[in-house]
Amino acid sequence: MVYPARIGLIIPSADQLTETQFHRYCPEGVTIHVTRLRLPERRRLTVAQIDDAIAEAAAVLADARPGVIVFHYPASTLDDAAERETRFLDVIEEATDLPAVSTGRAVIEALDSLGVDKLVLITPYDEATGQKETRYLEEAGFEVIHELGLGLTGVDEYIMVPAQRWQQIAISNARDDADGYLLSCTNTNMIAVIEACEKHLGKPVVTSNQAVLWACLKRLRTPHAIVGLGRLFDPV
Numbered sequence: 001m002v003y004p005a006r007i008g009l010i011i012p013s014a015d016q017l018t019e020t021q022f023h024r025y026c027p028e029g030v031t032i033h034v035t036r037l038r039l040p041e042r043r044r045l046t047v048a049q050i051d052d053a054i055a056e057a058a059a060v061l062a063d064a065r066p067g068v069i070v071f072h073y074p075a076s077t078l079d080d081a082a083e084r085e086t087r088f089l090d091v092i093e094e095a096t097d098l099p100a101v102s103t104g105r106a107v108i109e110a111l112d113s114l115g116v117d118k119l120v121l122i123t124p125y126d127e128a129t130g131q132k133e134t135r136y137l138e139e140a141g142f143e144v145i146h147e148l149g150l151g152l153t154g155v156d157e158y159i160m161v162p163a164q165r166w167q168q169i170a171i172s173n174a175r176d177d178a179d180g181y182l183l184s185c186t187n188t189n190m191i192a193v194i195e196a197c198e199k200h201l202g203k204p205v206v207t208s209n210q211a212v213l214w215a216c217l218k219r220l221r222t223p224h225a226i227v228g229l230g231r232l233f234d235p236v
Contacts, residue, residue, distance in 0.1 A: 005030040007216045008066030010057050010092075012073060013038040014155045015187050021209050025191070027224040030217065033064040037073075054088055055095040062096040068219045070212055071102045072186055081136040099219055103186060103208050106215035108140050110232055114204040116180035118143045120173055123184045124152040124161065133184060146175050155187045163192035170197045170205070180204040186212075194230040204231045 007026070011018050013036045022032045037057045039050065058069055071088050078084055085102050092100040111119065121137065121144050123130050130149035137144055148169065152158055166189065170181055180203050183190040190207040197205045210229050217223055225235040 110211035167193040
């Protein structure tokens with residue numbers, strides 16, 4: 001049986017913006033289905049407990065018959081990010097027999113597609129978290145020539161930064177030698193100013209949610225030119 005094009009998202013329980021943004025930009029004929037996952041930060045879970053939680057979330061989501069499942073967590077900000085990300089995706093695929101992609105993998109694919117080698121990284125994170133993401137990107141083969149984190153402490157602060165402020169930050173951190181800009185974090189308003197940033201900077205701009213939507217549509221073989229999402233979604 002052939003099912004309609006469906007994207008399955010596993011998102012953090014505290015995420016407040018991803019669903020709204022995906023419904024806003026998702027093209028007609030593609031639907032979004034979401035499962036929330038709580039991984040407590042205040043108590044340490046074993047590897048097996050984390051794997052079990054992810055597998056259960058993926059299995060529940062698979063009941064909606066998505067064509068792809070996204071582990072939409074900031075895994076790139078973890079220690080040993082690439083290794084843990086691979087394990088998370090393996091867990092999802094084994095639990096569902098469906099293709100899976102992570103936020104970090106989608107971002108890497110998007111940057112590669114746009115020919116970005118040297119980039120400016122902008123995040124809401126503190127210094128330690130920003131350094132982890134920089135390491136993740138550099139291990140993937142990119143050169144982070146400049147990194148700026150706002151030092152915010154949690155999702156409630158992330159969502160309070162207006163889109164126009166992200167635009168101002170990106171423009172004020174322009175670098176002539178950058179091939180592109182990565183505005184990284186799933187729970188922000190960055191996506192709304194992609195095209196405005198590209199117009200000012202003259203370079204491609206990638207955000208987390210934009211990259212994930214693009215990667216999902218590619219896997220569903222339903223590519224679209226979407227107004228507002230910048231060069232990544234330009235018609236081929």
